[in-house]
Amino acid sequence: ETGVTQTPRHLVMGMTNKKSLKCEQHLGHNAMYWYKQSAKKPLELMFVYSLEERVENNSVPSRFSPECPNSSHLFLHLHTLQPEDSALYLCASSQDNGAANEQFFGPGTRLTVL
Amino acid sequence: QQPVQSPQAVILREGEDAVINCSSSKALYSVHWYRQKHGEAPVFLMILLKGGEQKGHDKISASFNEKKQQSSLYLTASQLSYSGTYFCGILSGGYQKVTFGIGTKLQVIP
Numbered sequence: 001e002t003g004v005t006q007t008p009r010h011l012v013m014g015m016t017n018k019k020s021l022k023c024e025q026h027l028g029h030n031a032m033y034w035y036k037q038s039a040k041k042p043l044e045l046m047f048v049y050s051l052e053e054r055v056e057n058n059s060v061p062s063r064f065s066p067e068c069p070n071s072s073h074l075f076l077h078l079h080t081l082q083p084e085d086s087a088l089y090l091c092a093s094s095q096d097n098g099a100a101n102e103q104f105f106g107p108g109t110r111l112t113v114l
Numbered sequence: 115q116q117p118v119q120s121p122q123a124v125i126l127r128e129g130e131d132a133v134i135n136c137s138s139s140k141a142l143y144s145v146h147w148y149r150q151k152h153g154e155a156p157v158f159l160m161i162l163l164k165g166g167e168q169k170g171h172d173k174i175s176a177s178f179n180e181k182k183q184q185s186s187l188y189l190t191a192s193q194l195s196y197s198g199t200y201f202c203g204i205l206s207g208g209y210q211k212v213t214f215g216i217g218t219k220l221q222v223i224p
Contacts, residue, residue, distance in 0.1 A: 004155075042116050043156070043201065043214040056211055090155065102146070103212070105155035 003027065004106035006091050012112045013081065021076040021109045023091030031096035032074040033103065034066060037088040049074060050096045081113045115139055117204045119215040126192045126222050134218045136202030137184035145178050145185040146203040146212055149196075156201060159187075192222045 004025045013019050025032060034046040048056035049068040063085075065077040074091055088110050092103040117138045126132055136145060144163045148156040162178035162185055173190040189196055199219045203212035 040216070042216045043203075045211060045213070048211065058211075102158035102161060104158070107155050 004091060004093055004104050006089075006106040006109050008109060009107065010110045010112075012114065013078070014114050015081060015083075017081075018077070018079040020078065021089055021091075021111075023074040023076075023106055025072055025074075025091075025093035025104070025106075027093055027095075027104060029093040029095050029104070030071050031094045032068060032071070033092040033094075034074065034076050035090040035092065035105075037090055037108070038086075043090070046076075078111075081111075083113050086111055086113045116213050117202055117215040119200075119202055119218050121218060122216070123219040124221070126189075126196075126220065128194060128222055128224055129191050132189045132192060132220060134187040134189075134200050134202075134220070135184060136186070136204075136215055137182070138204050140183070140204070142178075142180065142183055142185075142204050144205045145176075146205070147176055147185075147187055148201045148203065148214075149198045150201065150217070151198040159200075189220070192220075194222050194224065196220060197222045 007022045031050040033048050036044045036046055045058050046060045047066045052068050063080050067075040088108045090108045091106040094101045094103045117136050120135045124132055144161055146161050147159040149159055150156040162176055164180055176187045178185045199217040201214050201217045203214040205212050
């Protein structure tokens with residue numbers, strides 16, 4: 001496997017379910033990100049982890065809970081979501097060396113909340 | 115605050131040129147350009163740094179005007195493969211926090 005992978009690629013869940021999105025990067029990077037992409041809206045940064053520490057939480061509701069157990073893996077735990085949370089959730093990684101570096105994106109998880 | 119991109123959409127014939135603009139109300143440290151094809155992940159094009167030179171590869175180049183707080187992406191002699199949505203992202207402070215614009219949808223037709 002190369003690059004950034006995400007599972008599952010598609011997820012349908014009810015508002016009372018609990019599910020998790022998984023992201024794995026094989027690039028040796030030390031920073032990972034979660035973004036939300038909705039139709040006709042810009043990419044919204046949700047969380048940033050650098051060296052496994054959360055360094056950015058962009059006013060995201062508590063029904064979204066990130067976890068970064070190591071520099072290669074990132075999870076997004078979901079519970080009691082709302083229909084407006086339906087979107088494409090993208091994971092990205094980059095090398096954090098103090099400068100602004102390119103981010104490599106995964107293919108995303110298409111989430112539908114019923 | 116997100117950057118403003120213009121135009122929101124553009125249709126080109128193969129071989130034509132296009133310019134996509136990205137402006138911000140905040141002072142910029144860097145501007146990032148990405149392209150996303152339908153159903154695919156965004157792919158990095160280039161980063162322009164404050165005080166840096168105009169960047170480019172192949173027939174896609176970009177400029178960064180620090181005084182005007184804006185960047186422009188130039189697509190020359192467009193190819194069908196250029197079709198997609200182009201996003202600019204700005205780093206204006208905050209740890210690795212890039213704020214993206216709404217995107218410019220570009221379609222190249224034969």
